[in-house]
Amino acid sequence: MVAASGDAQPDGRPTRLPRSARRKQLLAAAQEVFVAQGYHAAAMDDIAERAGVSKPVLYQHFPGKLELYLALLDKHCDAIVAHVQAAMEATSDNKERVRGAVEAYFDFVDHESEAFRLVFESDLRNEPAVRERVERVERGCIAAITDTIISDTGVSKSRAELLASGLVGAAETAAQFWLAGGRQVPKSEAEALLAALSWRGIASFPLQGEPQEGAWAEGEPV
Template identity: 30%
Template structure:
């Protein structure tokens, strides 16, 4: 709901109000179609005020990408960190916690996810680079989780850093695609999406942790 024009409030609150309006508009309308006028209207402020806080549409979109990316990464980390407090949490339990947090966040913030996964990636630099940085952080985090699982399973040295990185990239890519699918299919819960990916991925990862590899 648009705010009340002219009401004085702290700068941080006003910025958040404008960013919320921008994420909603960019997520639903797309970067090209979205206008600063409708963002200002939705935020309940004047367009000159939007330009005062953020100098251009490009800068506003970049700020939206950074905010939504940071929130998503923080949600995944918090999900795993919170689950680590559970007794005897297994490696697949950590992965389940991270995936559930990921799908919960993308479901609860569909406009933010659209900004990250649909809009930012299709409009070139510098937007794509911002999303790539977020993805790199997620991949690094998942690489660490898989690495811990491999060490706990006492894998031999043949399980290399390149193996870990490749598996993490594959898992993050699958999660991104599944988040799109889940958001386009009402009724799919975060736990259902996480369960689908665990069934698809962990059966194979679990075998790798035990030293079983597919061969032709």
């Protein structure tokens, strides 16, 4: 259970937390409840109880359950995109960039499995605001990889986006499958397998300035 509001004051009243600390506490409690019960079954009463606060305190920070859920999604969606962007910026070695993008998803799944389920296995995916956030994750990750592919290969943006979407989709699906399967393959090996699969495809694209050959060349049907 998430800790309540800290040590009590001498008169027995709970210590008041700074607003940012209280918000962090409430989000942690909400995540536990949403993952355990799903959005529809979760109640604000449950979240307040898990956080050790009264409902009025909870409503001071979040006007409703949906707003609380969206705040959690925003937090984790931004984290995933930041991880992929960091992988792209960490090196100029494209093979390592591919591996880094794969690792970003597996690291998130491994260390933040509750958050991953919250984002990608939500029972509220048909809610427009939720769907927009999930799509924003995919767009953000695709954009980060697209820029790298364009700068290195010189292919058009539409082609680079298509390649990037394939890498993102593979990483997301494989990481989700790995988690659901109980992590039967060691994480480092799973990352290496998927990175090798992805790299063997992307490595066939020449660096910018090199001659383009084959069915994928600019202007050629694929």
